[in-house]
Amino acid sequence: MNVKHFIIPLLFSALACFSALTLAADNRTDNSPAKWPDVQYDHKIPDIQTVLGYKTGQRITSHSDMLRFFAALQQAAPKRIKIFEYGETWEGRKLIFAAIGSEQNIANLAQFSTDMQALSDPRVTNKNQAKNLMTDLPASVWLEYSVHGNEISSTDAAMMTAYHLLAATDDAIVKNALQNSIVFIDPLQNPDGRSRFIANYYATVGMVHSSDRLTAEHNEPWPRGRANHYLFDMNRDWLAITQPETKGRIASMNKYRPLVVIDLHEMGGDESYYFAPAAQPFNPHMSQDQIDNINLVGRNNAKHFDANGFDYFTREIFDAFYPGYGDSWPTFYGAAASTYEVASSRGEVFRRLDGKNLSYEDTVLRHFVASMSTIETTANNRSKLLKDYYQYQLDAIDAGESDKKERLFILPNKRDRAGNFKLAKLMTEHGVDVYETTDKLKLCGVNYAPGSYYIDSAQPRGRFVKTTFTQQVDMDKSFITEQERRRERKLGDQIYDVTGWSLPLMFNLDVDTCGKSPSGKHRLVTMSDTLKGKVTNPDADVAFIVPWGDMAAGRFLTEALQQDVVLKTADRAFTLDSKTQYPAGSLIIEIAANSGDIAAKVQEIAANSGALVDGVNTSWVTDGPSFGSNDTYVISAPKIAMAWDEPTSSLSAGNTRFVIEQQFGYPVNAIRTSTLVSADLRHYQVLILPSGRYQDGLGKVGADNIKQWVEAGGVLITLGSATRFAADADIALLDVKRELAVKVEEAKDKPDSESSTVAGKVYANRQALVKDSENVEESPDFVAGILANVEVDQEHWLTAGVAPDVVAMVYGNDIYTPIRLASGKNLAWFADEKNVLASGFLWQENKQQLAYKPFLIHQPRGNGMVIGFTQEPTTRAYLDGLNVMLLNSIFSASAHAHVAK
Structure with a gap:
């Protein structure tokens, strides 16, 4: 296999204390092995070839080999790198991130987390206390790689970045970064998808690696490697948090609150490289400081890319509007965040439309340079990033307090109890303070029953609350005007993704708003809360009825069917003994139709599902279909x-x-x-x-x-x-x-297909x-x-x-x-x-x-x-x-x- 030779000297300026990663293009040859930055590496730190048997960029590293390499780094430098396991994929693969810094910063990781939590909440940390914290706190950057499993280069770039940070002892960027910041590296966000891609890719390679985009190597079979086991695009899962990979990642980021977050991707092989600033539109709940800070990162990237002769582009395609991406979700706890995209070789070599070959090593190199540039910017702007982060929290609280119409968002306890509970827990998982009323509560003239939930937007995560709970988040008017102009010209719009994402609407829940501060008895919702099922009259003589209409009843149904419970569904609403009305679809479990201790089974399923179940001592229906009616149907477990x-x-x-x-x-x-x-x-x-x-x-x-x-x-x-x-x-x-x-x-005049001419027209x-x-x-x-x-x-x-x-x-x-x-x-x-x-x-x-x-x-x-x-x-x-x-x-x-x- 032909591998290009890269020499990347570090240029130092004594006057400006400036260090740039550059590539000496004149020193390239097509037959020599790869050489990375021209610095003195500490031989006590194992490189990729020593651990895995090949040089960086020569092979697509598997998940297991990535784990081996990071374990070797930690073994070699345990005081400067600490590895954390934050979850496991559906297919049982470990999810890890690494924290890299000076010995002092790594030793103080627990205190760093505590201090960042304090800095994140001005309700408990005043300005003087925050100022004292910021005096000694390091900055932090979180680099997340390969959320799409077939976007392969960033994982190897993550490995090279970690190695360089630990082994490049005379690199000025590294010295500054380790002293003034903590670098968090999530090297592989989607191990299941990557493993699928690698297996398919190497299974199709023949005598040589083909660069032809028509070959099997460059055309993945269904379902491709982009998604995880359940075929989720996990870059779109940050809002709903459905997948274990996302759950673990969000919990980790909420613990450390990194100030700069970069999500590294790949795009088409004929492109160049993308980084901030983002395209329009911007989410209106972002702050100007965040936009300015990510632009600082982009400018520094441009400096290094210019020095290396790398093409790049900004302000196109990838916008900053939807809050559910890996590069946008951190924005709403106060980070400066962005996406990076590199042209993809989708294998070891790819022939571009311009006739040039793009090697895997090329793509890894660019992500490595961008990673190191981002780390440099974070360390150089430690004080500003910390100050702006704390100010973001202050401004979020102030914005909530000043909103006289939608300060509070209230989920009344009047329908869809299971949906209300799930949304309250979801917002808690995002890091939002959510409260459940424990007594009757009156807000803005409306009485709310116990068990209602409310969120006060006058909190550090208030902007996240606003962007996910308000019914409408508007795009900039000038952007809309431009889209209408483009549509009129048949040019196609520039809207990148969904434009509506209000969580109460997607859950189909009632939500009220109020402009006043809350009062009354309440409790903070926690992640350990569970939806409690209940069976009234568990010693019932005739039947158990599960009112239909929420997911708790749905989970009761599916578990009951799998436990061979005999049950019916009523097509129409019915009233039992002139007292209790049950909605259409309600489940009826007749005791006589079920063998064994059905009461105990019903109680177990209710506890597991969170459903509310009524035990009844009569089947006398006074309105609607009776239990034996033709409008009630036995539900059997369908295949x-x-x-x-x-x-x-x-x-x-x-x-x-x-x-x-x-x-x-x-x-x-x-x-x-x-x-x-x-x-x-x-x-x-x-x-x-x-x-x-x-x-x-x-x-x-x-x-x-x-x-x-x-x-x-x-x-x-x-x-x-x-x-x-x-x-x-x-x-x-x-x-x-x-x-x-x-x-x-x-209707337009249809031209005569047999004629070479058509009647003339005048256009005004x-x-x-x-x-x-x-x-x-x-x-x-x-x-x-x-x-x-x-x-x-x-x-x-x-x-x-x-x-x-x-x-x-x-x-x-x-x-x-x-x-x-x-x-x-x-x-x-x-x-x-x-x-x-x-x-x-x-x-x-x-x-x-x-x-x-x-x-x-x-x-x-x-x-x-x-x-x-x-x-x-x-x-x-x-x-x-x-x-x-x-x-x-x-x-x-x-x-x-x-x-x-």
């Missing part, structure tokens, strides 16, 4: 199949499987899409098609196989773009059509030219991701327990016609034009066309049915408010199948 592999969307498949397995607590069988074409599915009751291009993978033959299974009693659930497949005229599983964009102008202005250039038929404009209000039919078993109004995410440009009553029912539809947008930014034409179009469609077919979600209900596993609807689609639907109605 669920899910499409897996090409052409299924890996993210949609992973998100959906996670929601069902880890949030609902019920197993899913993943079946490769190619197998579904001719598979005998008779022993499955439910088949889920996540988003995907199934015309390519299933086709007409596969659709016919599935159609026969549905008609025999199966339940087919299509999510997002899978509904496009079901609605295809050639497939005919669902009797709806995907709409083209509405054109308000008169450029707008007329643009309008006449548009396609006669085109899809609605693409939507990056907004939250939309959805109205729900309240008289169908499929929406039992679902609130009259829910919130869904709209992404893309699929809008469907309603299904006609002769074929099925529209059970949930988007709100009117004025109210359809719940949060985010939506083009006016999309508002008009989306209004009253279906979100949930039900179509009976023979003894089975097709249930179509026109948008994905499981996106990023953070749309908790749609979980009951999905539970009904799986469990109630399978109970209703096989029965002629």
Whole structure:
């Protein structure tokens, strides 16, 4: 294998005490081994070749070898590096981070954490105390590498950075950094994805490593290495914190509160290198100091990149708006944070479009230089970073206290007890102070029952509260104006990701606001809190009833089915003995239908699930269906199949499987899409098609196989773009059509295809030219991701327990016609034009066309049915408010199948 030779001398300026990492390009040769910075390394510190048998950048380092190398560093320099294990992946791989600093700073790590916690809360640390703390506190930088498993170079750059910090004894940057800062290195955020990538890559390598982008080496098989075991894009998991990797990382960062946080990524191999400043728009809850500080980091990077002759770009593509990334979440505890992106070789060598080869070593080198530059900036600006960090906390508290309308956010204890509890715990996990009322509480003239939750935004994490709890976070008006201009010119917008993310909306929870400071009895929510289930009248004679409508009841259902509990669901609400009303979908466990000590089993399941259960001594129903009515159905444990592999969307498949397995607590069988074409599915009751291009993978033959299974009693659930497949005229599983964009102008004259000429026209202005250039038929404009209000039919078993109004995410440009009553029912539809947008930014034409179009469609077919979600209900596993609807689609639907109605 040919490996380029790099010599990177350190240039020192005695006058400015300046040190720059540079590459002597003239000294490169194509056949000599790699050489890193031209400094004296301490031979007591083992290098990568000594430990692993190859030089940095010559091979893609595995997770196990990365662990071996960091363990060797700690063994060699235990007083200057300390390794912490912060979690374990779904596949059992260790997650670690390393703290590197001077012997004194590493010895004082525990005190450093204590002091940073004190500096983080001006409510307990006044300005004089903070000033004294800042006199001696080191700065801190957290470098997080390879959150996407197939973005491979940063892990090897992390190893090189750690080695350089410990072994480069005469490097001025290192001396300054270790004295004035602590460097935290998270070398591999996604071991499962990286391991998948490496296995696939080296399995395809032949006699030589190919640079051709067409080869198997450069084209990963499904699901690729980007995501983790559950196929989550973990750079989008910082808001919902669903994955163990994210949970451990957030807990660690909340403990040490690093002042500068950098998330190192890769992008297309034909690009150069990206670092701060970020693109527009910026989140309005960021401070100017944070923006200024990350620009300091970017300027220093530019200095080193210029010295090395490395191309780079800033202010493009990667914005600072959405708060749920690895480079944006730290912003809201006060850090200065940014993303770095390097052109990826996606293997050991890649031929760019300009004809030059990009080696793995090239990409590692650039991330190494950027890492060291960032460390240098952090150490050089120790005092400023600490001062600005403390000021951020002060300003956050002041902003909350001065808000006379939305200082407090209150989750009333009146519906969805499980959802309120989960959101309160989630905010606590983020580091927010959340309080539960322990007595009646009156706020802004409203009485709240015990068990309500509130968050006071007058706290250090107040800006995070504002950006995640307010209904709308606006993008800058000038940015929106520019996007409208670009859309008019058919240039495509510059919106990078979702524009709506209000957590109460995504959980579909009631939230009140109040501009006054709280008072009354309350308790601080902690991470050790649990949702307590309860069985009233556990010695009941007749039955146990679980009111339907939240995830606690859902978890009760799935555990009960797996423990062979015989239970029913009621299609309609009912009143027992003229006293207690139960909502539609409520679960009925009749004692006579169950053997053994069913009471003890019910109590155990209630405790595990957090559900509230009523024991009853009569089955006398005075309104609604009786226990023996035709409107109550026995629910048997369905066997669920899910499409897996090409052409299924890996993210949609992973998100959906996670929601069902880890949030609902019920197993899913993943079946490769190619197998579904001719598979005998008779022993499955439910088949889920996540988003995907199934015309390519299933086709007409596969659709016919599935159609026969549905008609025999199966339940087919299509999510997002899978509904496009079901609605295809050639497939005919669902009797709806995907709409083209509405054109308000008169239809264009269609040119005669047999003529070389057409009637002439006169254009009065450029707008007329643009309008006449548009396609006669085109899809609605693409939507990056907004939250939309959805109205729900309240008289169908499929929406039992679902609130009259829910919130869904709209992404893309699929809008469907309603299904006609002769074929099925529209059970949930988007709100009117004025109210359809719940949060985010939506083009006016999309508002008009989306209004009253279906979100949930039900179509009976023979003894089975097709249930179509026109948008994905499981996106990023953070749309908790749609979980009951999905539970009904799986469990109630399978109970209703096989029965002629």
